[in-house]
Amino acid sequence: MTTLTADQLSMVTLYERLGGAAGIRSLVDGIVEAHLRNPVIKARFLPYLDQPERVAEIKRHTCAFFSEGSGGPDVYRGRSMAEAHRGMEISDAEYTAATEDVLATLATRGHGETTRADVRDILEGLRPDIVGV
Numbered sequence: 797m798t799t800l801t802a803d804q805l806s807m808v809t810l811y812e813r814l815g816g817a818a819g820i821r822s823l824v825d826g827i828v829e830a831h832l833r834n835p836v837i838k839a840r841f842l843p844y845l846d847q848p849e850r851v852a853e854i855k856r857h858t859c860a861f862f863s864e865g866s867g868g869p870d871v872y873r874g875r876s877m878a879e880a881h882r883g884m885e886i887s888d889a890e891y892t893a894a895t896e897d898v899l900a901t902l903a904t905r906g907h908g909e910t911t912r913a914d915v916r917d918i919l920e921g922l923r924p925d926i927v928g929v
């Protein structure tokens with residue numbers, strides 16, 4: 797396998813580094829599983845287990861959201877982050893817990909420090925749209 801420097805990596809879109817549509821799909825599956833195990837936020841997601849069609853739709857939307865946000869070809873047609881999370885009163889601690897699930901899932905899929913830092917920066921940018929809305 798070729799080893800790329802951080803500078804070379806930054807020239808490949810984040811979407812490509814995440815493994816395109818299949819890589820993102822695998823990530824979203826892993827993130828949802830991590831949320832369901834995470835004591836800080838699992839209560840938010842457990843009620844969806846008996847709504848598999850809703851879970852499938854949320855996963856589809858989340859894949860499109862990640863694709864669009866990482867330079868991929870998909871167009872996100874779900875609600876804005878503020879609209880999707882409005883009324884949930886999500887705390888900073890919950891947001892951090894969700895972010896840690898995303899970063900841990902990236903690590904288990906073998907994504908390196910540059911890619912994890914790029915994703916962490918994007919998620920930090922979304923925090924004000926999701927926390928406390």
Ligand code: HEM
Nearest residue numbers: 837840854857858861874875880886890891894895919926
């Ligand atoms: C880390 C950043 C986050 C991102 C990028 C994100 C992204 C999304 C997306 C794309 C959707 C689907 C929206 C739709 O279908 O219209 C969604 C739904 C949802 N999110 Fe998040 N989310 C984040 C954090 C959180 C946190 C911290 C929680 C709770 C602890 C949470 C709880 C939920 C729930 C319960 C839904 C389903 C809403 C519904 O049924 O209408 N999210 N999220």
